[in-house]
Amino acid sequence: VNETYQLANQVDNKQLDLESEDTESIDATKLSRFIEINSLHLVTEYNPVTVIGLFNSMIQIHLLLIMNKASPEYEESILRYQKAAKLFQGKILFILVDSGVKENGKVISFFKLKASQLPALAIYQTLDDEWDTLTMAEVSVEHVKNFCDGFLEGKRPRENHESEDKTPKVEL
Structure with missing residues (x-):
């Protein structure tokens, strides 16, 4: 099952997707890095x-x-x-x-x-x-x-x- 995590980026007003083959491979570190990188201008x-x-x-x-x-x-x-x-x-x-x-x-x-x-x-x-x-x-x-x-x-x-x-x- 492919699941996608979505982040609504208020900074540049766009939606970002973090796709994952296996939701178990997403840990707190990967998720927080994705959010930090994509929440910046x-x-x-x-x-x-x-x-x-x-x-x-x-x-x-x-x-x-x-x-x-x-x-x-x-x-x-x-x-x-x-x-x-x-x-x-x-x-x-x-x-x-x-x-x-x-x-x-x-x-x-x-x-x-x-x-x-x-x-x-x-x-x-x-x-x-x-x-x-x-x-x-x-x-x-x-x-x-x-x-x-x-x-x-x-x-x-x-x-x-x-x-x-x-x-x-x-x-x-």
């Missing part, structure tokens, strides 16, 4: 209210898009970011950090980014504080996917940034 905006929930999430890898919501590219960028978020749902928590909000400066400086380097992606693993950043001219699904895949595979481009810092950068 695809992209959660970072602010004083959401920060506690973000850091208490069972999803231990967080991807931050650090971008000014007032920028003309924002609407297109966030749509692409949401598309990419669907690819990693349950594996990576997608977060938006509005660089136009003064209080978010602490987040930006934590990842050693400057305003001139934004928009940027920052990926963070809560268990071991591993993190990496990627600055970009344009937010695309492909950029986000490649960056996330690389991090999940253990590639850490940030480790190579030290040699970059020693060569003087010329502003154009």
Whole structure:
């Protein structure tokens, strides 16, 4: 007998199904994980209210898009970011950090980014504080996917940034 558990998701106003060949294989852990993953927005905006929930999430890898919501590219960028978020749902928590909000400066400086380097992606693993950043001219699904895949595979481009810092950068 195939049974389906349904979750009415108030966040994105959609119904989600958890299908199971055998209802006995659904334990409290699997069910609570399904509910937590699917009760989140695809992209959660970072602010004083959401920060506690973000850091208490069972999803231990967080991807931050650090971008000014007032920028003309924002609407297109966030749509692409949401598309990419669907690819990693349950594996990576997608977060938006509005660089136009003064209080978010602490987040930006934590990842050693400057305003001139934004928009940027920052990926963070809560268990071991591993993190990496990627600055970009344009937010695309492909950029986000490649960056996330690389991090999940253990590639850490940030480790190579030290040699970059020693060569003087010329502003154009």
